[in-house]
Amino acid sequence: MKYNGKWALITGASAGIGATFARSYAARGANIILVARREDRLKDLAGELEKAHGVKTRILAADLSEPSAPQMIFDALSAEGTPVDILVNNAGFGMPGAYTENDWAQHRAFLELMVTSYAQMTRHFLPGMLERDFGRIIQVASLAGLVPGSAGHTLYGPSKAFLVSFAQSIAAECDGMGVHSTALCPGFTYSEFHDVNNTRGLVSQLPKYMFMEAEPVVEGAIEAVENKRAVYVPGAWNKFAAWLARTLPRSVAERMVKNQSARFRKKQS
Numbered sequence: 001m002k003y004n005g006k007w008a009l010i011t012g013a014s015a016g017i018g019a020t021f022a023r024s025y026a027a028r029g030a031n032i033i034l035v036a037r038r039e040d041r042l043k044d045l046a047g048e049l050e051k052a053h054g055v056k057t058r059i060l061a062a063d064l065s066e067p068s069a070p071q072m073i074f075d076a077l078s079a080e081g082t083p084v085d086i087l088v089n090n091a092g093f094g095m096p097g098a099y100t101e102n103d104w105a106q107h108r109a110f111l112e113l114m115v116t117s118y119a120q121m122t123r124h125f126l127p128g129m130l131e132r133d134f135g136r137i138i139q140v141a142s143l144a145g146l147v148p149g150s151a152g153h154t155l156y157g158p159s160k161a162f163l164v165s166f167a168q169s170i171a172a173e174c175d176g177m178g179v180h181s182t183a184l185c186p187g188f189t190y191s192e193f194h195d196v197n198n199t200r201g202l203v204s205q206l207p208k209y210m211f212m213e214a215e216p217v218v219e220g221a222i223e224a225v226e227n228k229r230a231v232y233v234p235g236a237w238n239k240f241a242a243w244l245a246r247t248l249p250r251s252v253a254e255r256m257v258k259n260q261s262a263r264f265r266k267k268q269s
């Protein structure tokens with residue numbers, strides 16, 4: 001699929017999975033709108049994409065945990081008449097610790113970024129997609145949204161479960177209207193994610209087969225949204241884990257996750 005002339009907006013484009021989406025959509029001819037907080041990184045990536053693929057780029061530095069950010073992004077693009085044909089809601093981070101270890105201000109900011117900004121960005125840009133009979137929306141969820149909640153990172157799984165269900169709802173609502181919606185559910189993926197939340201040492205003890213490079217994750221997601229798959233799990237290991245979570249009795253799956261996270265916490269201490 002070529003996207004020449006289309007505009008793809010990617011949040012969290014300064015690193016990891018988001019930067020990979022920017023490169024992959026630009027390689028397919030799309031103009032790219034890059035959103036994240038680190039403007040210097042976005043500038044470097046914009047220059048790289050323009051040079052390598054001859055596409056146009058637009059940078060919007062924003063902190064999506066600020067409630068005003070999605071509206072600011074929408075207003076800025078509307079004012080200059082830049083459409084968004086492809087939306088990849090991807091910005092995110094993990095917050096280790098038990099629920100009471102982090103205060104409400106941290107949880108509120110987490111939910112604002114990981115849930116509200118995804119819903120609001122979709123609300124802003126979906127009407128234009130419907131008017132133009134073309135849209136692709138990818139919500140970057142996680143395998144964590146498909147398995148029972150675990151101890152620690154307490155709101156992470158629930159925020160990703162929201163995105164899975166949200167992507168399904170948008171897919172159903174927009175069926176036959178030219179807009180495709182997919183929740184991407186990666187497992188462990190090489191990026192800066194585990195450096196940012198200081199869990200690199202811990203997760204590097206996990207077997208290598210549990211990890212994927214960002215590129216196949218993203219390539220699979222781009223194909224999945226074209227093929228109208230509302231939920232996409234990349235990689236054989238992740239598919240197996242998602243299948244187990246779907247198939248096992250809920251109480252057995254809950255016990256497995258509980259034991260696994262207890263083992264993990266023991267290693268951490």
Ligand SMILES: NC(=O)c1ccc[n+]([C@@H]2O[C@H](COP(=O)([O-])OP(=O)(O)OC[C@H]3O[C@@H](n4cnc5c(N)ncnc54)[C@H](OP(=O)(O)O)[C@@H]3O)[C@@H](O)[C@H]2O)c1
Nearest residue numbers: 012014015016017036037038064091092188189191192193
């Ligand atoms: N890596 C994994 O193992 C894994 C697995 C499943 C799902 N995911 C999901 O994949 C998505 C991308 O993560 P990643 O692995 O690519 O991590 P990453 O390499 O750390 O990239 C995270 C991106 O999000 C941006 N971001 C973080 N907080 C932000 C904020 N308040 N406002 C705007 N942008 C913000 C960061 O940019 P700035 O710091 O410049 O703002 C960065 O571009 C996340 O939603 C994550 O939950 C990751």
